[in-house]
Amino acid sequence: MKHTEKIQIKYFSDKIERLRYIDGKSDWIDLRAAEDVVLKAGEYKLIPLGIAMKLPKGYEAHVVPRSSTFKNFGVIQTNHYGVIDESYCGDNDQWFVPVMAMRDTEIHVNDRICQFRIMEHQPVIEFEETDQLDGTDRGGFGSTGKA
Numbered sequence: 001m002k003h004t005e006k007i008q009i010k011y012f013s014d015k016i017e018r019l020r021y022i023d024g025k026s027d028w029i030d031l032r033a034a035e036d037v038v039l040k041a042g043e044y045k046l047i048p049l050g051i052a053m054k055l056p057k058g059y060e061a062h063v064v065p066r067s068s069t070f071k072n073f074g075v076i077q078t079n080h081y082g083v084i085d086e087s088y089c090g091d092n093d094q095w096f097v098p099v100m101a102m103r104d105t106e107i108h109v110n111d112r113i114c115q116f117r118i119m120e121h122q123p124v125i126e127f128e129e130t131d132q133l134d135g136t137d138r139g140g141f142g143s144t145g146k147a
């Protein structure tokens with residue numbers, strides 16, 4: 001059985017619903033736009049998500065689009081994969097999602113536009129330079145993708 005982590009959360013708006021799991025379908029948690037947004041095709045906007053959190057020690061959070069985000073809103077997340085650092089934990093550290101509109105679009109406050117989960121940090125990495133790697137050579141990029 002998975003253990004539970006408590007996360008301190010601050011809401012910047014009363015217009016968004018409080019975060020929750022949706023129907024037990026996934027352990028990713030949807031995030032909501034904290035304001036109405038109107039964009040023309042090609043425009044960029046940092047959309048406030050109306051929350052800040054103090055993540056558990058040793059964790060970071062990852063923010064990605066929902067599968068339906070492009071179909072519903074016509075926007076692409078410009079950083080593709082948002083990383084919320086453990087140090088982004090203060091009173092003003094509101095989460096945002098950067099988007100670009102591919103068509104004229106409107107996003108309304110409380111719309112579920114992206115999702116997040118928390119992940120443990122990776123181990124500390126030390127790089128050891130060498131002229132020859134001792135792994136088996138696959139032949140380089142794209143070498144198996146011909147047939």
Ligand SMILES: O=c1ccn([C@H]2C[C@H](O)[C@@H](COP(=O)(O)OP(=O)(O)OP(=O)(O)O)O2)c(=O)[nH]1
Nearest residue numbers: 063079081082083084085088094095096097098
């Ligand atoms: O999609 C995102 C990505 C980042 N952040 C916040 C949390 C993160 O901890 C902080 C900095 O992010 P990152 O280090 O990826 O951005 P940067 O461009 O390197 O900026 P900085 O100089 O603030 O580190 O911005 C978000 O709210 N949404």
